[in-house]
Amino acid sequence: MTSEIPLETLIRFWAKTTHDKDRYPNAYHPLICHMIDVAVVALVMWEEVLPNAAKKRIARSFGLPTDKDGLELIGRIVAWIAGLHDLGKASPPFTLRDTDQNLRQIYDATPFSANRLLRLPAPRDAPHGYVTASELPEILQKDFGLPAIVAERIGVMIGGHHGVFPRSLQLNEIHQVESFRGNHNWQQARRALALELARSLGVLPLPVISTMSLQDNADTMLLAGLVSVADWIGSNSTFFKCEVNDSRNPQAIDAKTYCAKARQLARQALGELRWLDWPAPIETTKFEELFPTLRGTLRDLQSAAVDLADTLTTPGIVIVEAPMGEGKTEAAIFLADHWNALLEQRGCYFALPTQATSNQMFGRVRDYLARRYADSRVLLQLLHGHAALSAEFEALLKEGAKPNQSLQLNGVHGEDVNRGDCCAASVAAAEWFTYRKRGLLAPFGVGTVDQALMAALQTKHVFVRLFGLSHKTIIIDEVHAYDAYMSALLERLLSWLAALKSPVVLLSATLPKKRRDALIKAYLTGLGASDVKMTGGEEDSYPRITWATRDSGGVRRLQTSTQNSRSLKLRLVDGDIFKLAEQLQDALRNGGCATVICNTVRRAQDVYEALRPFFPGKSDDDLPALDLLHARYLFKDRAEREARTLKRFGKPGDDVRRPNRAVLVSTQIIEQSLDLDFDLMIMELAPVDLMLQRAGRLHRHQRGEADRPINLREPQLWIIAPSIGEDGLPDFGVNKRVYDEHILLRSWLEVKDGKPIAIPENIESLIEAVYDAERPCLQEALAAHWQQTKARMLKKLQAKEAKAKPVRILPPWDEELLHDFNRELDEDNPEKHKSLQALTRDDGTPSVSVVFLTQEEADRLALKQRPDLPVARFLLERSVSINNFGAVDALLDKNRDDPTPPAWRDFAMLRHHKLIVVDREGKQRIKDHLFRVHPELGIVVIKLSPEEA
Numbered sequence: 001m002t003s004e005i006p007l008e009t010l011i012r013f014w015a016k017t018t019h020d021k022d023r024y025p026n027a028y029h030p031l032i033c034h035m036i037d038v039a040v041v042a043l044v045m046w047e048e049v050l051p052n053a054a055k056k057r058i059a060r061s062f063g064l065p066t067d068k069d070g071l072e073l074i075g076r077i078v079a080w081i082a083g084l085h086d087l088g089k090a091s092p093p094f095t096l097r098d099t100d101q102n103l104r105q106i107y108d109a110t111p112f113s114a115n116r117l118l119r120l121p122a123p124r125d126a127p128h129g130y131v132t133a134s135e136l137p138e139i140l141q142k143d144f145g146l147p148a149i150v151a152e153r154i155g156v157m158i159g160g161h162h163g164v165f166p167r168s169l170q171l172n173e174i175h176q177v178e179s180f181r182g183n184h185n186w187q188q189a190r191r192a193l194a195l196e197l198a199r200s201l202g203v204l205p206l207p208v209i210s211t212m213s214l215q216d217n218a219d220t221m222l223l224a225g226l227v228s229v230a231d232w233i234g235s236n237s238t239f240f241k242c243e244v245n246d247s248r249n250p251q252a253i254d255a256k257t258y259c260a261k262a263r264q265l266a267r268q269a270l271g272e273l274r275w276l277d278w279p280a281p282i283e284t285t286k287f288e289e290l291f292p293t294l295r296g297t298l299r300d301l302q303s304a305a306v307d308l309a310d311t312l313t314t315p316g317i318v319i320v321e322a323p324m325g326e327g328k329t330e331a332a333i334f335l336a337d338h339w340n341a342l343l344e345q346r347g348c349y350f351a352l353p354t355q356a357t358s359n360q361m362f363g364r365v366r367d368y369l370a371r372r373y374a375d376s377r378v379l380l381q382l383l384h385g386h387a388a389l390s391a392e393f394e395a396l397l398k399e400g401a402k403p404n405q406s407l408q409l410n411g412v413h414g415e416d417v418n419r420g421d422c423c424a425a426s427v428a429a430a431e432w433f434t435y436r437k438r439g440l441l442a443p444f445g446v447g448t449v450d451q452a453l454m455a456a457l458q459t460k461h462v463f464v465r466l467f468g469l470s471h472k473t474i475i476i477d478e479v480h481a482y483d484a485y486m487s488a489l490l491e492r493l494l495s496w497l498a499a500l501k502s503p504v505v506l507l508s509a510t511l512p513k514k515r516r517d518a519l520i521k522a523y524l525t526g527l528g529a530s531d532v533k534m535t536g537g538e539e540d541s542y543p544r545i546t547w548a549t550r551d552s553g554g555v556r557r558l559q560t561s562t563q564n565s566r567s568l569k570l571r572l573v574d575g576d577i578f579k580l581a582e583q584l585q586d587a588l589r590n591g592g593c594a595t596v597i598c599n600t601v602r603r604a605q606d607v608y609e610a611l612r613p614f615f616p617g618k619s620d621d622d623l624p625a626l627d628l629l630h631a632r633y634l635f636k637d638r639a640e641r642e643a644r645t646l647k648r649f650g651k652p653g654d655d656v657r658r659p660n661r662a663v664l665v666s667t668q669i670i671e672q673s674l675d676l677d678f679d680l681m682i683m684e685l686a687p688v689d690l691m692l693q694r695a696g697r698l699h700r701h702q703r704g705e706a707d708r709p710i711n712l713r714e715p716q717l718w719i720i721a722p723s724i725g726e727d728g729l730p731d732f733g734v735n736k737r738v739y740d741e742h743i744l745l746r747s748w749l750e751v752k753d754g755k756p757i758a759i760p761e762n763i764e765s766l767i768e769a770v771y772d773a774e775r776p777c778l779q780e781a782l783a784a785h786w787q788q789t790k791a792r793m794l795k796k797l798q799a800k801e802a803k804a805k806p807v808r809i810l811p812p813w814d815e816e817l818l819h820d821f822n823r824e825l826d827e828d829n830p831e832k833h834k835s836l837q838a839l840t841r842d843d844g845t846p847s848v849s850v851v852f853l854t855q856e857e858a859d860r861l862a863l864k865q866r867p868d869l870p871v872a873r874f875l876l877e878r879s880v881s882i883n884n885f886g887a888v889d890a891l892l893d894k895n896r897d898d899p900t901p902p903a904w905r906d907f908a909m910l911r912h913h914k915l916i917v918v919d920r921e922g923k924q925r926i927k928d929h930l931f932r933v934h935p936e937l938g939i940v941v942i943k944l945s946p947e948e949a
Contacts, residue, residue: 005188005189005192007032007196007252007253007254007255008250008252009110009189010030010031010032010189010192010193010196011030011032011033011244011250011252011253012030012106012107012110012112012250013030013031013032013089013090013095013189013193014028014029014030014031014089014095014103014247015028015029015030015031015033015034015035015086015089016028016029016034016235016237016242017029017099017100017101017103017242018101018242020241020242021100024242024245024246025100025101026101026245026246026247026248027242027244027245027246027247028101028103028242028244028247029240029241029242029243029244030243030244030250030253031086031089031090031193032193032196032197032253032255033240033243033253033258033262034086034234034235034240035083035084035085035086035087035193035197036083036197036200036255036258036259036262037234037235037240037262037265037266038082038083038085038086038227038230038231038233038234038235039079039080039082039083039197039200039201039230039234040079040234040259040262040263040265040266041082041230041233041234041266041269041270042078042079042082042083042226042227042230043075043076043078043079043201043263043266044263044266044267044270045226045229045230045270045275046075046078046079047075048270048275048276048278049270049275049276049278050226051344051345051346051347051471052344053343053344053345053471053501054222054470054471055071055074055075056071056344057219057222057471057501058074058078058219058222058223059071059074061213061214061215061216061219062074062077062209062210062213062214063209063210063212063213064207073203073207076201076202076203077203077206078223078226079201080197080198080201080203081154081158081223081227082158082226082227082230082231083197083201084132084136084154084158084194084197085129085132085158085159085161085227085231086128086129086132086231087131087132087135087136087139087190087193087194088127088128088129088130088131088132088133088134088135088136088159088190089128089131090182090186090189090190090193091126091128091131091135091180091181091182091186091190092112092114092117092120092121092179092180092182092186093120093121093122093123093125093126093127093128093131093179093180094123094128094131095107095112096112096114096117096120097122097123101247103247105247105248106247106248106250111185112182112185112186112189116183117179119179120179121177121179121180125180126174126177126180126181127162127166129158129159129160129161129162129166130159130166130170130171130174131159131174131180131181132155132158132159133155133156133158133159133160133165133166133171134155134159134166134171134174134175134181135155135174135175135181135187135190136151136154136155136158136159136190136194137151137152137154137155138151138187139187139190139191139194140154140155140194143191143194143195144194144198144206145206145208145209146206146209147209147210147211147213149211149215150209150210150211150213150214153214153215153220153818154214156171156818156819157214157220157223157224157227157818158224158227160224160463160818161224161227161228161231162228162460163228163459163460163461164460165224165818165819167819168819196255197255199255199256200255200256200258200259201259216499216812217499217812217813217814217817217818218466218470218496218499218500218501218812220817220818221462221463221466221467221496221500221812222463222466222467222470222500224463224467225461225463225464225465225466225467225468225470226467228461228463228464228467229441229464229467233266233269233270233273233275234266234269236269238269239265239266239268239269239272240262240265240269243258274379274442275379275441277376277377277378277379277443278346278347278378278379278443279346279347279372279373279376279378279443280376282337282340282341282372282373283341284309284337284338284341284342285337285341285372286306287302287305287306287330287334289371290330290333290334290337290368290371290372291330291334291368292371294327294330298327299326299327299561300558300559300560300561301320301322301326301327301328301331301543301545301558302327302330302331302334304331304545304556304558305318305331305332305334305335305545306334308335308545308547308556309334309335309338311547311552312335312338312339312342312503312547312549313342313549314343314549314550314551315339315343315498315501315502315503315527315549315550316503316504316523316547316548316549316550317494317498317503317504317505317506317519317520317523317524317547317548317549318332318335318503318504318505318506318545318546318547319479319505319506319508319511319516319519319520319545319546319547320332320505320506320507320508320545321508321509321510321511321516321542321543321544321545321546322509322543322544322545322558322560322760323509323543323560323564323696323759323760323763324509324564324693324696324697324700325561325563325564325696325700326543326558326560326561326564328477328507329361329364329477329507331545332475332505332507333348333364333365333368333475335473335503335505336348336473336475336503336505337368337372339473339503340473343471343501343503345471345472345473346443346471346472347442347443347444347445347471347472347473348365348444348445348472348473348474348475349440349444349445349446349447349452349468349469349472349473349474349475350365350445350446350447350475350477351447351448351449351451351452351474351475351476351477352446352447352448352449352477352478353448353449353477353478353672354448354669354672355448356642356669356674357477357478357672358382358383358446358447358448359382360674360675361446361477362380362382362446365380365444365446366380369444378443378444379442379443379444380442380443380444380445380446381442381444381445381446381447382445382446382447383440383445383446383447383448383451440452440455440464440465440468440469441464441467441468442468443472449476449477451465452465452469452474452476452493453486453489453490453493455468455469455493455496456489456490456492456493456496456808456809457489457807457808457809458807458808458809462809466496466500469496469497469500469502470500470501470502471500471501471502472502473502473503473504473505474497474502474503474504474505475504475505475507476490476504476505476506476507477507478507478508478509478672478693479506479507479508479511479515479519480508480509480510480511480512480515480689480693483800484796484797484800484801484804485800485801485803485804487515487518488800488801488804488805488808489804489808490519490522491518491519491522492522492808492809492811494519494522494523494526495522495523495525495526495811495812496526496809496811496812497523497526498523498524498525498526498527498812499526499527499812499813500812504523506519509689509692509693509696509763510689510692510693510763510767511767512689512767512768512771512772513768514771514772515771516546520534520546520548520553523548524548524550525811526811526812527549527550528550528813529549529550529551532548532549532550532551532552532553534546534548534553534554534555538557539554539555539556539557540555540557541557541764542557542760542763542764543557543558543560543760543763544556544557544558545558560759560760563702564759564760565759565760566699566715566758566759567714567715567756567757567758567759568695568698568715568716568717568756568757568758568759569714569715569716569717569756570717570718570719570751570754570755570756570757571716571717571718571719571754572718572719572721572751572752572754573682573718573719573720573721574720574721575720575721575722575723577606577607577610577611578610580596580682580720581610581611581613581614582614583718584596584611584614584663584680584682585614585615587680587711587712587716588661588663588680588709589711590709590710590711590712591660591661591709592661592679592680592708592709592712593648593649593658593659593661593662593663593664593677593678593679593680594662594663594664594678594679594680594681594682595649595663595664595665595666595670595676595678595680595681595682595697596611596663596664596665596666596682596683597666597667597668597670597671597681597682597683597684597694598665598666598667598684599667599668599684599686599734599735599738599739600667600734600738601630601631601632601667601938603684603734604628604630604665604666604667605628605630605937605938605940607665608626608628608665608936608937609937611626611663611665612626614626615663619659619660619661619662620659620660620661621648621657621658621659621662623644623648623659623662624662625659625661625662625663626662626663626665627641627644627645627648627662627663627664627665628641628664628665628666628936628937628938629641629642629645629664629665629666629667629669629670630666630667630669630938631667631669631881632880632881632882632938632939633880633938633939634852634877634878634879634880634933634938634939635876635877635878635879635880636877636878637938638880638938642674645664645670645674645676646674646675646676648662648664649662649664649676649677649678650674650675650676650677651675651677651701652701652702652703658707664678668686668690670694670697671690671693671694671697672693674697675700676697676700677697677698677699677700677701677703678697678698678699678700679698679699679708679709679712679716680698680712680716680718681694681695681697681698681715681716681717681718682718682719682720683717683718683719683720684719684720684735685719685720685721685722685732685735685744685747685748686735686738686739686744686747687739687740687743687744687747687770688746688747688750688751688766688767688769688770689767689770689771690739691717691719691747691751692757692759692763692766695715695717695757695759698715698716698717699715717757719751721752722735722748728781728782729782729785730745730748732744732745732748740789740793740796741789741792741793742786742789742790742792742793743770743771743793745782745785745786745789746769746770747770749779749782750766750769750770773790773794846883846885846888847881847882847883847888848881848882848883848888848891848892848912848914849879849880849881849882849912849913849914850879850880850881850882850891850913850914850915850916850931851875851876851878851879851910851913851914851915851916852878852879852880852916852917852918852931852933852939853875853878853915853916853917853918854917854918854920855917855918855919857878858915858917861874861875863901863903863915864901864902864903865903866903866906866907867903867904867907867910872907872909872910875910875913876909876910879913880938880939882939882941884929884941886928886929886943887926887929887931887941889927890926890927890928890929891914891926893927896926896927898914898915899915899916899917900913900914900915901915916931918931918932918933922934922935925944928943928944928946929941929942929943929944930942930944
C-alpha cells in the first residue's frame with residue numbers, strides 16, 4: 001500500500017471552514033485533521049467510556065481476542081473506522097462546493113480543479129456520507145484486505161453518520177456518476193487519506209478479518225452510534241479549531257504530530273462534556289449497603305430481588321407486579337446495580353411515564369449514586385423538555401457539572417437530501433447535547449419513557465439512542481399505562497435491548513397476564529431464546545416477580561405488607577357537580593384531605609369553579625382550601641403548584657405540613673406522578689387498572705387514627721357514575737374520547753355494585769375481568785352493546801398496531817435492517833404531517849409547545865436575537881404543551897401571521913416552540929380560538945363561535 005498523493009496535497013481537502021471570521025477569515029480545517037479528530041475521540045471513548053462488556057462484544061464481532069492486547073488493537077481499529085466516516089468529503093460535490101472564501105481556488109493547479117469537470121453537482125446530489133458508503137468498500141478490500149461483505153457493511157454503517165443509512169439505489173447512482181465520486185485521481189486521494197489515517201493510529205498491518213465479522217445488527221448499530229457521537233464531539237469548533245489559518249497559503253502538517261495534539265484535545269473535550277465522569281467498575285454489594293435506612297425492614301419484594309440476583313448471571317428481563325408502596329424502586333435499583341457489577345456494564349436509564357415522576361425519581365437516583373460512588377464523580381442526566389429548569393438538576397450542575405453552552409458544530413454538514421440545508425444537521429446534532437437527550441448517552445439518566453421508545457422508531461440517529469441504551473440496565477416504570485401503539489413500540493424496544501445485552505426491569509402495579517407474556521416473549525426473542533420454559537405454577541399469582549434469561553425463567557409470588565393490605569370502600573355518586581360539592585362538603589365536616597380526579601383538563605377547571613363556593617378561603621396551613629393542579633399551566637406555575645401539593649399531601653417529613661381540611665382537584669397527572677396521600681378520593685370513571693393506580697394515593701402513608709377524621713378512617717373511593725339512558729346503557733360522555741368505550745363498559749360492570757375492593761387480593765381478578773378479550777358478557781341486557789363496543793375496540797387496536805408497524809425499526813435479526821431505513825421521522829416538529837412525526841404515543845391528540853409572554857416581556861427580551869441560556873430559561877418557564885385539536889390547528893396554520901422569532905429555530909431547546917403574546921388580561925385570539933393565561937385555572941382554551949371569531 002503506497003500513497004501516490006503527498007500529504008501537502010492532501011491537506012488541501014477541507015472538512016470545515018472557520019467559525020472565527022473576524023480573526024481568520026480564510027481559515028479551514030483539513031479533512032485529514034478532522035478524520036484524526038474524530039478517530040481520537042472515538043479512541044478515548046473506547047479507552048475510558050465504553051464498558052468492558054461492550055468492548056469485548058465488539059472484539060468478538062471482529063473475531064479478535066478479548067484479552068488486554070486484543071481490546072487495545074480493536075480499539076484502534078474502531079477509531080480508524082470512525083475516522084473514515086468523512087472520507088466522502090474528498091469528492092467534487094463537497095470539496096468544490098460554494099464557500100464564503102471560495103475554497104475552490106486552492107485546487108486550481110491540482111488534478112482536482114473544478115475546470116476538469118463538465119458539471120459541478122450540488123452537495124445534496126451526493127451527500128458526503130453516501131459517497132463514503134459508495135467508495136470506501138473498494139478501498140477496504142483492495143488496500144486493506146477486508147472481505148467484501150464486511151467492507152460494504154462498514155461503508156453503509158459509517159455512511160449513515162448523519163442519521164440515515166443510505167440505500168442501495170442511492171449508492172449505485174453515486175458509483176455510476178463520475179461527477180459525484182470523481183475520477184481516478186479522486187479515488188487515489190481517498191485511498192491516501194485512509195492510509196494516512198491508518199498510519200497515524202498505528203493499525204497497520206491489519207489483522208485478518210473474517211467474513212463473519214460485524215454480521216450482528218446490534219453490533220453494527222452500537223458502532224454506528226459511537227461514530228456519530230465521536231463525529232459530533234470531533235466537530236466541536238470550541239476544541240478542534242481550524243488547523244490552516246489561511247487557505248491561500250496552506251502550511252505543512254505532520255499527521256502523527258497532529259494526532260498527538262488531537263488526542264489531548266479529545267480528552268479535554270470529553271472531560272468538559274463530562275463524558276469522562278463514568279464510574280469505575282464495581283463489585284456486587286448487599287441491598288442494605290445501598291439502602292441503609294431499610295436495614296432489617298425489607299419487604300418481601302425486596303427480599304425476593306436479593307434472592308433472585310444470585311441467579312441473574314446473564315442479561316435478562318424482570319417484571320415486578322405489586323401494589324404501590326411495596327419498594328419496587330429500591331428492588332429495581334438493586335437489580336440494576338447487581339447486573340452492572342456482574343456483567344461489567346456501566347449505568348442505568350430510569351424511564352418514567354411523566355415529567356413529574358422523572359423529577360421525583362431523579363432525587364432518589366441521585367441519593368443512591370451518592371452512596372454507591374461516594375469517592376467518584378458520576379454523571380447523572382435528567383431527560384425531558386424542561387429538565388434544565390428542575391431545581392434539583394440545577395443544584396447538581398452547580399456542584400460541578402458544566403453544561404456545554406458553547407458547543408459549535410460548524411463541521412457537521414448534513415447536506416439534507418431534500419432541502420440542502422447543512423445548518424439543520426448542526427442544530428440537530430447540538431440538540432443531542434442538551435439535557436433532554438444527552439441522558440441516554442450519560443452513564444446514568446432519569447427521564448420519560450418516550451426518550452427510550454424513540455429508540456424503536458425510524459428517526460434520524462436512532463442508532464445513537466441504541467448506543468446510549470446498550471450495556472445499561474433499563475428500568476421502565478408504570479408499564480400498565482401503555483396503549484396498543486406504545487406496547488408495539490415497547491415490544492420492539494425490548495427485542496433491541498436484549499440484542500444489545502441490556503438487562504431490563506419492568507415495574508407495574510397492575511398488568512394483564514397477556515401483556516406480561518408478550519413483553520417477556522419480545523425480550524427473549526431479542527436474545528434468540530424464545531423457547532425458554534417458565535416455571536411458576538401456584539406461584540404465578542398476583543403480586544409476583546417474574547424473570548427470564550436465555551437459559552431459564554420463573555415466577556415467585558410475593559407477600560404484601562400489612563400497610564398495603566386493605567379494603568377500599570366504594571361509593572357510586574351522581575355526576576352533577578353541585579350535588580357532588582354538597583356531598584364532599586358533608587364528608588369533610590370533621591376535616592380531612594380529599595382529591596377529585598378528572599379525566600380532562602377542561603373538566604377539572606369546571607369542577608374547580610363549581611367547588612369554589614363550597615370551599616372558600618384558606619386552610620389552616622395558610623394555603624387555599626381548594627386547589628387545582630393539571631398539566632396545562634405554564635411550567636413555572638405548574639412547578640410551584642406541584643411543590644405545594646407535595647408539601648400539603650406528601651409523605652410525612654420535615655417539609656410536609658398536612659392541612660386540617662383541603663381539597664385538590666386534579667387530572668391523571670397525580671395518577672402516576674406524585675407521592676400523595678388522601679383521606680378521601682373522588683374520581684371519574686376510568687379503566688379499572690388506572691382506577692386502582694389512582695386509588696394507590698388513598699391512605700397511602702402510615703398515619704395514626706388521630707391523624708384522619710373519624711368518618712374517613714377507612715379508605716373511601718367515590719366513583720362518579722355514568723348516566724343511564726332510556727335504553728339502559730351507560731353514557732360515558734366525554735370520557736369515551738379519553739378511554740376506550742368497551743374498556744370503560746367492562747370497568748363499570750366490575751365496580752357498579754359498589755362492593756369493596758380488597759387490595760391486593762382482588763386486583764388480578766379485576767384486571768383479567770376487564771382485559772381478557774375472551775371473557776363473555778354475563779349481562780344479557782348489555783350483550784349487544786358489549787359486542788358492538790368490543791368490535792370497535794378491536795378495530796382500534798388493530799389500527800394502532802398497524803400504525804406502529806411501519807414506523808418501527810426492523811427487529812435486530814432482520815437482514816434488511818440497514819437497507820430498509822427510509823422513514824426519517826421527525827422527533828419534535830409539530831408542523832410535519834403526523835405520518836412523518838416520530839410519535840411515541842398515539843392518543844389522537846397532536847400537541848405543540850407554546851411560550852406565553854406579555855407584551856412588556858416580549859419587548860424587553862429582544863426576541864430577534866438568538867437567546868442565551870438565561871433567556872431560554874425564562875422562555876421555557878413560560879411554556880406549556882397545548883393538545884386541543886382545534887387550538888393546535890390554529891397555531892400551526894401556515895396562513896396566519898406567526899410571531900415566533902426566527903432566531904429560535906437555531907436554538908435546540910426552543911426550535912419547535914410557538915409564541916403567543918397576550919394582552920393585559922392574559923388573552924390572545926388566534927383564528928377561531930381564544931387563549932387565556934388565567935392565574936388560577938391555568939391556560940384556558942375556548943373555541944369561539946362564528947359570530948365571536
